[in-house]
Amino acid sequence: MAAERKNIKKEENLIDWYNEIMLRAELVDFSAVKGFAVYRPYGYEMWELTQEFLNRRFKALGVKNTYFPLLIPERILNKEKEHIEGFSVEVAWVTKGGDRDLDEKLAIRPTSETIMYDSYSRWVKSYRDLPLLLNQWNTMVRWETKETRFLLRGRENLWQEGHCVFASKEEAENNVLLTILIYKDMMEELFAIPVLVGRKSEREKFAGAVNTYTVEAVLPNNYVSQAATSHYLGQNFSKPFDIKFLDEKNEWQYGYQTSWGASMRGIGIIALVFGDDKGLVLPPRVAPIQIVVIPILKGEETDSNVIEYSKRIHEKLGKLGIRSVLDDRKTYSAGWKFNEYDLKGVPIKLEIGAREVESESFSIKIRLSGEKATLKLDEVKSMPERLERLHMEMFDKAKKDMDSRISIGKDREGFVSALKNSTAIVKSAWCNRSECEDKIKDQTGATSRLIPLDKEALLGEKCAFCGEEAKVNAYFAKSY
Numbered sequence: 092m093a094a095e096r097k098n099i100k101k102e103e104n105l106i107d108w109y110n111e112i113m114l115r116a117e118l119v120d121f122s123a124v125k126g127f128a129v130y131r132p133y134g135y136e137m138w139e140l141t142q143e144f145l146n147r148r149f150k151a152l153g154v155k156n157t158y159f160p161l162l163i164p165e166r167i168l169n170k171e172k173e174h175i176e177g178f179s180v181e182v183a184w185v186t187k188g189g190d191r192d193l194d195e196k197l198a199i200r201p202t203s204e205t206i207m208y209d210s211y212s213r214w215v216k217s218y219r220d221l222p223l224l225l226n227q228w229n230t231m232v233r234w235e236t237k238e239t240r241f242l243l244r245g246r247e248n249l250w251q252e253g254h255c256v257f258a259s260k261e262e263a264e265n266n267v268l269l270t271i272l273i274y275k276d277m278m279e280e281l282f283a284i285p286v287l288v289g290r291k292s293e294r295e296k297f298a299g300a301v302n303t304y305t306v307e308a309v310l311p312n313n314y315v316s317q318a319a320t321s322h323y324l325g326q327n328f329s330k331p332f333d334i335k336f337l338d339e340k341n342e343w344q345y346g347y348q349t350s351w352g353a354s355m356r357g358i359g360i361i362a363l364v365f366g367d368d369k370g371l372v373l374p375p376r377v378a379p380i381q382i383v384v385i386p387i388l389k390g391e392e393t394d395s396n397v398i399e400y401s402k403r404i405h406e407k408l409g410k411l412g413i414r415s416v417l418d419d420r421k422t423y424s425a426g427w428k429f430n431e432y433d434l435k436g437v438p439i440k441l442e443i444g445a446r447e448v449e450s451e452s453f454s455i456k457i458r459l460s461g462e463k464a465t466l467k468l469d470e471v472k473s474m475p476e477r478l479e480r481l482h483m484e485m486f487d488k489a490k491k492d493m494d495s496r497i498s499i500g501k502d503r504e505g506f507v508s509a510l511k512n513s514t515a516i517v518k519s520a521w522c523n524r525s526e527c528e529d530k531i532k533d534q535t536g537a538t539s540r541l542i543p544l545d546k547e548a549l550l551g552e553k554c555a556f557c558g559e560e561a562k563v564n565a566y567f568a569k570s571y
Contacts, residue, residue, distance in 0.1 A: 097111055099111050100368055101311070101366065101367060101368055105310075105311060105312045105363070106240065108366075108368075109240070109241070109359075109362060109363060109366070110240070110241060112362060112366055112370055112371060112434075113134075113241040113242070113359075113362065115370065115434055116133065116362075116370055116371050116434050116435050116436065117131045117132075117133045117134070117435070118130075118131060118133055118134030118137075118241075118242075118358070118362075118371075119131060119134050119241045119242065124246075125239075125246075126234075126235060126239040126245055126246030126247070127245065127246055127247045128241055128242070128245055128247075130249065130355070133379055133435065134242075134355075134358065136379040137358050137361075137373075137377050137378075137379060138249060138355055138358065140281070140376075140377050140379070141277065141281065141353075141355075141357065141358070141377065142228060142251070144277060144280075144281045145251060145273070145277060145353070148273045148276070148277075149226055149253065149273070152224065152266075152269065152270075153222070153224050154224040154225065154226050154253060154255075155224065155225055155226070156225075156226055156227060156228065157225045157226070157227050158227050158229065159203055159206050159207050159210070159227060159229075160200075160206060161199060161200050161229075161230075162185060162197040162198065162199060162200070163197065163198040163199075163200060163203075163205055163206045164195050164196075164197060164198075165184075165195055165196040165197070165198060166195065167205045167206060167209050168182070168198050168205050170205060170331045170332060171204070171205065171299050171327065171328055171331050171332075176298065180234075180236075181201060181233040181234050181235065181236075182198050182199070182201050182233075182234065183198070183199040183201075183232050183233075183234045183246075184196045184197065184198055184199070185197040185198075185199060199232045200229070200230075200231050200232060201231055201232060201233050202231055202252065202350075202352075203227065203229070203231075203252055203254065204254065204299070204324075204328060204350060205332075207225070207254050208254070208328050208329075208332040208334060208348075209332065211223065211254075211256060211332065211334045211346075212332050212333045212334050215256055215334050215335070215336050215346060216336060216337065217336050217337050218258050218336050218337065218338050218339055218344075220336060221256055221257060221258045221336060221346065222255060222256060222257045222258070222262060222266075223255060223256040223346075224253070224255045225253065225254055225255070226251055226252065226253040226254075227251065227252060228249075228250075228251045229249075229250070229251075229252070230247050230248060230249050230250070231247070231248055231250060231252075232246060232247050232248075233246065233248075234246055240359075240571060241359060242355050242356055242358055242359030242362075243316060243356055243359045243360075243571045244356075244571060248354045248355065248356075249354060249355045250352050250353060250354035250355070251352055251353060251354075252350060252351070252352040253270065253349070253350065253351045253352065254348070254349070254350045255348065255349045255350075256329070256334060256346040256347070256348050257346060257347045257348070257349070258336065258338065258344070258346065258347070259347060260325070260347050262347065263323060263324075263325075263347035263348060263349050264323055266349045267302070267304060267321045267322065267323045267349050267351070268304070268321075270321045270349070270351040271288060271304040271305070271306060271319070271320075271321040271351070271544075272288075274306045274318065274319035274321070274351075274353055275288050275306050277318075277319070277353065277357065278306055278308065278318055278319075278357060278360075279486065280376070281374070281376050281377050282357055282360070282361050282374055282376075282377055283365075283374035283376070283482050283483075283485040283486040283489065284308050284357075284360060284361065284364055284374075284486070284489050285308075285309075285486065285489055285490040285493050286306040286307060286308050286318060287306070287307045287308075287309070287315075287540070287541055287543075287566060288304070288305070288306050288307075288541070288543075288544045289304065289305065289307075289540075289541030289542050289543045289544045289566070290302055290303065290304050290305075290541060290542045290544065291303040291304070291305055291320075291539075291541060291542075292523065292525070292528060292539045292542065292565070293523075293525055294525045294528050294529070294538075294539070295528075295538060295539060295540075296322075297320065297322045297350075299324065299327050299328065300322040300323060300324055300327070300350075301323050301324060301325040301327065302322070302323045303320055303321070303322045303323075304320065304321045304322075304323075304544070305317055305319070305320050305321075305540070305541050306318045306319050306320075307540050307541055307566070307570075308357075308360045308364065309492070309493040309496050309497070309516060309568075310360070310363050310364065310571075311363060311364065311492070312513060313496050313513045313514060313515055313516055313568065313569075314513065314568060314569045314570055314571060315516060315540050315566075315568040315569075315570050316356060316359075316360050316363070316570060316571050317356070317540075317570065318353065318356060318357050318360060319351070319352065319353035319354075319357070320351065320352065321349065321350075321351035322349060322350045322351060323349055324347075324348040324349060324350060325347060325348070326345045326346070326347060326348070327348075328348055329345040329346040329347070329348055330345055334346045334348070358377075361373065361374065361377070364489055364492075365436075365459075365485060365489070366436070369430075369433045369434060370433055370434030370435065370436060371434065371435055371436025372436045372458055372459055372485075373435075373436035373437065373438060373458075374438075374481075374482055374485050375438045375439075375478040375479070375481050375482050376478075376482055378414070378436065378437065378438055379414065380414055380415065380416050380432075380435070380437045381413050381414045381415060381437070381438055381439065381478055382408055382413055382414075382415045382416075382437070382438070382439045382440070382441060382474060382478075383415065383416045383417075383418055383428075383432050383437050383439075383440050383441070384401050384404055384405045384408070384415060384416070384417045384418070384441045384443060385401075385418050385425060385428050385429070385432075385440060385441065385442050385443065386398050386401040386417075386418075386419050386425075386443050386444075387425050387442060387443065387444035387445075388419070388421060388425070389445075391445075393445045393448070396445070396448050397443055397444060397445060397447075397448055398419050400443060400447070400448045401417055401419060401443045402417060404441060404443065404453060404468070404471055405417040407471045407472075408471065408474060411471070411472065411474060411475055412475070413474055413475065413478070418432075425442075432458075433458060436458060437458060438457070438458050438459070438478060438481055439455060439456070439457060439458065439474070439477065439478070439481075440455070440456045440458070441453050441454065441455055442454040442455075442456065447465075451467065451468045452465050452466060452467050452468060453465070453466055453468065453471075454466075457481065459481060459484065459485060459488075460484075496515060496516050497515065497516045497517075497518055497566070498515035498516070498517055498518070499517075499518055499519065499550060500517040500518065500519030500520075500550075500555040500556075500567070501519070501550075501551065501555060502555065503555065503556055503557075503558070506519060506555045506556055506567075507534055507535055507556070510531070510535035510536070510537040510567055510568070510569070511534065511535045511536065511537075513569055516540075516566060516567070516568040517537075517555075517566070517567045517568070518550070518564060518565070518566050518567075519550055519551070519554075519555035519556070519564070519565065519567070520549050520550040520551035520552070520553065520554060520555055520561035520563075520564055521539070521554050521555065521556070521561060521562070521563055521564065521565040522554035522556075522557055522559040522560060522561060522562055523542070523562040523563045523565070524557075524559065527554060527556060527557045527559070530556070530557070531556055531567065535567075535569075536569050537567045537568055537569045538567065538568075538569075538570065539565045539566070539567055540565075540566045540567065540568050540570065541565065541566055542563045542564065542565050543564055543565075543566075547564050549561050549563075549564060550564050
């Protein structure tokens with residue numbers, strides 16, 4: 092059963108609304124450990140569909156799945172100084188085994204670079220061993236001190252992390268760009284959410300990386316959320332971890348590395364972008380239930396005919412490859428079911444009553460628009476096309492909303508006001524200096540989210556905030 096309804100409105104309090112919807116739609120639940128969520132089957136199935144999408148794309152690049160230990164010895168975690176400094180305050184440690192103190196502290200995986208690269212140093216010996224392309228689906232623990240939020244920020248997060256070694260800088264840089272575009276496709280082709288794509292600033296890049304690339308989604312409160320990242324590590328890890336190989340000239344070279352990952356945060360972003368006061372509104376390609384068939388039962392002799400006819404339609408949907416459910420439970424009313432599947436964001440509901448049986452038709456209702464229609468039985472075959480059209484409608488709706496929330500920062504006063512009050516996401520000419528970014532964060536609470544991936548003409552000759560010479564265009568916003 093869904094959690095108790097509190098009638099929180101999305102426009103009045105986005106995060107309280109979000110938390111309620113996550114619980115009531117049964118995507119997640121609280122656990123006995125603070126900051127650690129339970130991922131319920133309905134939410135986890137969305138993660139499985141995400142895994143299927145990404146696995147197909149990763150494997151097309153030659154990536155293999157693997158698994159490495161959850162625990163990392165302190166001496167290994169400390170091998171890359173900048174990396175551990177970036178995570179030190181968030182690392183959770185195991186110091187006892189049973190009732191005995193351990194000889195060495197073990198970190199609970201905050202990310203797997205160090206434990207994987209310890210093995211890579213033994214596996215990579217020759218240019219013939221490269222490229223080494225591995226990915227793992229696992230969990231990572233970062234002891235967040237900020238307020239945790241379901242899927243968006245937790246102490247334990249489900250994610251995937253890819254870690255690759257190449258013989259050349261060019262191959263590694265190409266891999267970084269290929270994977271960030273895969274994540275863009277995940278957001279747009281699977282989740283129907285348009286994203287901004289670009290490079291992180293020096294201040295915001297991953298600890299130990301040469302460059303970090305990101306995809307960021309725009310949220311209804313003019314915040315953004317980082318959906319995935321891809322890092323070019325250069326030789327920053329291969330040298331301390333001694334990942335080197337004999338090249339074709341029989342000379343030792345250090346490998347060039349990449350790492351990249353995405354978590355369940357994208358599923359939370361779906362809820363924030365599309366949800367309404369009735370509940371979730373799910374894009375068809377990632378919806379666990381794409382169509383629900385609801386027989387209208389009245390406790391009469393005709394009910395058996397309604398159920399049999401509903402089964403026929405449900406079977407036809409299955410043969411079309413549609414994830415459908417026939418809800419013929421007699422313990423819940425049709426009205427309760429309509430509300431429940433609206434809460435769960437099912438894209439299309441089909442309603443079947445005695446009238447539909449008699450006329451060999453069915454009634455359809457679209458979750459996104461509320462549009463209703465009556466169709467003939469042979470129009471069941473149009474459902475895959477309708478689901479695809481719905482995906483595009485959702486993407487177009489989200490794109491228009493995203494574009495409306497981005498303003499061009501032309502002067503310091505407008506720049507600061509928009510970010511401080513979260514009235515817009517600001518794109519502006521920027522000096523690309525860390526000291527300027529620090530002052531922006533102090534005054535507005537916002538950070539640079541990305542520098543656009545594609546080269547653009549500068550929006551101005553001077554930085555909109557500090558007035559120094561502009562070097563790049565950049566997006567600024569608050570984030571979760």
